[in-house]
Amino acid sequence: MAMGGEAHRYNRSMPTRRPTVSLDSHVPLYTQIKDVLRTGILDGRYPPMSRMPSESELQTMFDVSRITIRQALGDLQKEGLIFKVHGKGSFVSQPKAFQNVTSLQGFAEAMAESGHEIVNRVVQLRFVPAPADVAARLDVEEGSSVAEIHRVRLLNRSPVSYEVTFLPEAIGRRLKRADLATRDIFLMLENDCAVPLGHADLAIDAIAAASEIAAALDVKKGAPLLRIERLTHDAAGKPIDFEYLYFRGDTFQYRLRIDRERVIRSRHKQSKNN
Known part of the structure; x- marks a missing residue:
């Protein structure tokens, strides 16, 4: 540390x-x-x-x-x-900040509940042809224009995560005029764009920090990072926001609660059917 x-x-x-x-x-x-x-x-x-x-x-x-x-x-x-x-x-050691993933919340939204200060450093907002993986996630044509937003999230004035967000072009144009330095994209989608959010699919793994992200997060190149791949859908189930979130493992945790009861109920149901 x-x-x-x-x-x-x-x-x-x-x-x-x-x-x-x-x-x-x-x-x-x-x-x-x-x-x-x-x-x-x-x-x-x-x-x-x-x-x-x-x-x-x-x-x-x-x-x-x-x-x-x-x-x-x-x-x-x-x-x-x-x-x-x-x-x-x-x-x-200073305790790590953490976010529970049992509900769909933006980073600043969750951290504010714990009394933390969040500021965003906007690295870039640009419109790019959708790569194949992004197009598949957002259900748009490969090569069609999408917004790509890069932000460094500062927790209590220290860099904690690097966020890469992809959005459909029409939404990206609206967010271009929004305050990306102080607000969560989730809140902007709901309040500025009138898009009610429904659910998100997450995948979590660990990777080595690339040069650009390492510099932004003030860690050494190759340092271990927690990577969250998150695809958020609106209330109708349409994919609306695809993100890669890179967290410093020494400063942040994702936490979740796992319920055993649902598995037991499923087993009982299968037993009755058999």
Whole structure:
């Protein structure tokens, strides 16, 4: 995590009350210590960007060896809960922003509900002949004119995603006059273009950042990115908006809830039919 230049400002130590671990437990000591520290991080007693106690301080707190403490800290670092700054110690990571995908929302719309500030940097808006894959998704003729919009989404003034949006030409012409720097395209479609949205199909994978996107997101070329391919339909089921969304994996998560009940109901129905 690229916080080395600022971490020295966050030198407030965590609480040092003496926790207990059990020598008789079947759970390894380092795992017990990791769980105690993780609980403190997740419940807010150890604030984001605060400095962890040093290894020697943790040795005293838990009355264990340094290697045990290092194992516990190493696991917390692997989980992304802490990061290390050379010569300064370990610090609590800033929690990732996240968006639930159980409902159809624009990025700014979802982030605003969590109190985040979203600003968009418009890279370009142009009209291009529809490539074969875009034409197929939007159900238009290959080579017909479509709008292509590139935007960098800034979360709390830091780049978090690069968004490439394709729209039918008529809608793109209307959005050309809209405020793409501050508004979600979903809201513009509904409010400016009177297009009621219905549902979206998503595909999620991981890719290596290409040069242009890496520069826009302030990451190294080849850095891992979360890629969302999203095709949004209007209320009548017509495809209206096709996007590639590239997210920095170190700053953002997509979350969803999966229901088991529907699978069980389907099995019961099949059993009755058989």
